[in-house]
Amino acid sequence: MKKIQMVDLGGQYQGIKEQINSSISNIMETSSFINGPEVHAFQKELEDYLGIKHVIPCANGTDALQIAMMGLGLEPGDEVITADFTFAATVEVIALLRLTPVLVDVEPDTFNINPLALERAITPKTKAIVPVHLFGQCANMEVIMEIAKKRGLYVIEDNAQAIGADYEFTNGKKQKSGTMGEVSATSFFPSKNLGCYGDGGAICTNDDALAHTLRGIVNHGMYERYHHDVVGVNSRLDSIQAAVLRAKLPLLDEYNKKRWTSAQKYSKAFEGHDNIIVPKTIAHSGVVSSPDLHVFHQYTLRIKNGKRDALVKHLNENGIPSGVYYPIPLHLQKAYRDKRYKEVDFPVTNQLVKEVISLPMHTELDDEQIKCITDKVIAFVNA
Numbered sequence: 001m002k003k004i005q006m007v008d009l010g011g012q013y014q015g016i017k018e019q020i021n022s023s024i025s026n027i028m029e030t031s032s033f034i035n036g037p038e039v040h041a042f043q044k045e046l047e048d049y050l051g052i053k054h055v056i057p058c059a060n061g062t063d064a065l066q067i068a069m070m071g072l073g074l075e076p077g078d079e080v081i082t083a084d085f086t087f088a089a090t091v092e093v094i095a096l097l098r099l100t101p102v103l104v105d106v107e108p109d110t111f112n113i114n115p116l117a118l119e120r121a122i123t124p125k126t127k128a129i130v131p132v133h134l135f136g137q138c139a140n141m142e143v144i145m146e147i148a149k150k151r152g153l154y155v156i157e158d159n160a161q162a163i164g165a166d167y168e169f170t171n172g173k174k175q176k177s178g179t180m181g182e183v184s185a186t187s188f189f190p191s192k193n194l195g196c197y198g199d200g201g202a203i204c205t206n207d208d209a210l211a212h213t214l215r216g217i218v219n220h221g222m223y224e225r226y227h228h229d230v231v232g233v234n235s236r237l238d239s240i241q242a243a244v245l246r247a248k249l250p251l252l253d254e255y256n257k258k259r260w261t262s263a264q265k266y267s268k269a270f271e272g273h274d275n276i277i278v279p280k281t282i283a284h285s286g287v288v289s290s291p292d293l294h295v296f297h298q299y300t301l302r303i304k305n306g307k308r309d310a311l312v313k314h315l316n317e318n319g320i321p322s323g324v325y326y327p328i329p330l331h332l333q334k335a336y337r338d339k340r341y342k343e344v345d346f347p348v349t350n351q352l353v354k355e356v357i358s359l360p361m362h363t364e365l366d367d368e369q370i371k372c373i374t375d376k377v378i379a380f381v382n383a
């Protein structure tokens with residue numbers, strides 16, 4: 001059996017090696033490292049793939065979130081609501097811009113922001129909502145968009161973990177993640193579903209005026225060379241990363257389907273084991289999940305009998321990597337504590353941080369590896 005890895009970028013590279021190597025050496029020959037043709041081509045190809053008018057490439061997903069918030073003109077003191085259970089980048093940029101982060105609880109079955117908790121947290125100062133499409137599945141965008149519309153709030157989708165996923169509305173209509181809010185941010189960090197070989201990110205929007213503003217902000221606030229109209233940043237995707245992304249984008253649906261297929265195999269193996277709760281995919285139109293609705297950035301179980309930490313250790317001792325995403329709720333992180341938060345407002349996050357474990361998930365998992373992992377998990381949790 002091949003050694004089990006949490007992500008296997010080396011294995012994936014073998015399948016696209018020739019194309020990647022030749023486009024990277026072409027960049028070396030032409031020395032068009034920044035803002036070269038590869039970046040523009042990738043931008044267009046991602047716009048086509050997502051069916052969105054504007055993609056603004058930038059240096060990483062965290063920048064993408066920050067620039068999106070700057071572009072919307074959010075100002076110090078404005079409240080921005082996001083999920084308590086996510087990677088810190090989301091809340092970090094809110095705080096960095098001197099906006100006021102307001103963290104709310106998530107849903108136990110999808111791990112995504114709870115729209116009822118979100119609605120309760122709205123005050124006259126609230127300006128924006130940042131739903132995070134966690135682990136590869138969209139947040140409840142139908143309800144979130146309704147709330148935002150009713151209350152006049154911006155929606156900034158954090159799409160770092162769900163690129164390529166569809167969201168299904170109750171009428172059966174589907175829309176791609178990252179195309180529903182005013183603006184969205186994504187990351188091309190190597191281990192993300194569409195990852196490059198370094199750092200990268202993008203901001204996406206259908207709004208022409210906002211896109212223009214964002215293109216200036218990523219480039220030192222310049223719309224005309226050496227005319228700085230607004231305070232900007234320096235945030236660029238480089239040509240080498242764009243070349244890697246161009247090789248991988250046509251394979252994204254296939255890669256996501258491989259992840260989904262492995263997830264189905266995991267879940268089937270765990271069926272009937274009461275202490276192991278498998279991730280749930282929300283499919284309004286029917287009971288069956290389809291590969292587009294969850295792109296499994298992570299495959300995350302909940303272990304109900306208090307053995308999560310022991311399981312992590314046991315798997316590790318048996319050569320099986322796993323991850324705890326995330327071990328501490330954001331509202332309890334030193335940097336983001338706030339007297340307004342009450343523990344009773346976060347029952348789900350407080351529970352999830354003790355129960356979740358993410359198993360190896362990537363495009364190269366094989367049946368033998370999945371069987372080895374599921375056998376070890378089941379034997380330990382049931383013992």
Ligand SMILES: *Cc1c(COP(=O)(O)O)cnc(C)c1O
Pocket residue numbers: 060061062063086087089090132158160161186187188189199200201
């Ligand atoms: C990875 C990630 C980010 C940040 O992306 P970087 O490219 O690492 O800056 C933001 N939000 C979420 C939910 C992420 O998973």
